[in-house]
Amino acid sequence: MLSMKSKITLAPFAAFGAVALLAGCVGDADSPGLEYMPDMYRSPAIEAYVDYGQDPYYFGDSLAGAQRATPSARLPVEGTIVFAGREQDAALNFPDPYPNTPEGYEASGLNLHSPIPMTQATVDEGKVIYEKFCQHCHGAKGKGDGQVVAKGGYPPPPAYDGPQLKDLPEGKVFHSITYGRNVAMGAHASQLNTKERWLVTQYVKFLQHGGQIPGQGTAAQDSTATATDSTATQAK
Numbered sequence: 001m002l003s004m005k006s007k008i009t010l011a012p013f014a015a016f017g018a019v020a021l022l023a024g025c026v027g028d029a030d031s032p033g034l035e036y037m038p039d040m041y042r043s044p045a046i047e048a049y050v051d052y053g054q055d056p057y058y059f060g061d062s063l064a065g066a067q068r069a070t071p072s073a074r075l076p077v078e079g080t081i082v083f084a085g086r087e088q089d090a091a092l093n094f095p096d097p098y099p100n101t102p103e104g105y106e107a108s109g110l111n112l113h114s115p116i117p118m119t120q121a122t123v124d125e126g127k128v129i130y131e132k133f134c135q136h137c138h139g140a141k142g143k144g145d146g147q148v149v150a151k152g153g154y155p156p157p158p159a160y161d162g163p164q165l166k167d168l169p170e171g172k173v174f175h176s177i178t179y180g181r182n183v184a185m186g187a188h189a190s191q192l193n194t195k196e197r198w199l200v201t202q203y204v205k206f207l208q209h210g211g212q213i214p215g216q217g218t219a220a221q222d223s224t225a226t227a228t229d230s231t232a233t234q235a236k
């Protein structure tokens, strides 16, 4: 009785095994044979460092092409620039033309201008970044009195609207955020991408002008700001 029952239960498995063995055999010695559930061999999930879609034999040309264009954690080929669809965004991925040297700092001050026009919306975005990455040292209003300075005894940074920094050009602000400044301020290029560094630069400009967008303040601020703005437009 018992042996009878086990024969019946095993029969479908034996039959399936035989079919699977035979069906796996194909004439071509170079062929991997028929694959059951090929997605278990070639997972459709995006995995780090794997170049999906290499083999149009399994995927067909169009799907293989689409998968090849899917980013994974592989590094892009050296010297290539991410093209983000919009021309303005692609420009943000160009390498910084000014190196981390005193000459690069001076050249940034003269030639480097924000690719993003300053509006209330971009200032607001810059403020969010500032509150997360800068405020603890520089203080809410950029006076150099953040918690790290007030309670931690850290050397106070100069105020943005003080004599040393109020006329600091945006190119130098950007350069200092990217590479750091002297020993007391670290580089932020690994935490903030180019766009974020320009947005926070705009918030620094906002604080340099006493909490106003340059060009929208008093008459005196207007004239300076218009000069800066027209240079920025020409540079584009």
Ligand code: HEC
Binding pocket: 130, 133, 134, 135, 136, 137, 138, 148, 155, 156, 157, 158, 165, 168, 172, 173, 176, 177, 181, 182, 183, 184, 185, 186, 188, 200, 201, 204
């Ligand atoms: C750990 C504290 C600390 C943090 C965080 C910090 N800074 Fe600074 N920052 C300083 C100090 C200190 C100086 C003065 C450095 C000097 O001149 O020696 C400074 C200088 C600067 C300057 C003047 C640079 C120049 O060219 O003279 C700017 C602009 C600036 N910081 C912006 C920022 C922004 C924007 C952030 C956030 C993305 C930030 N800092 C984060 C401490 C900090």
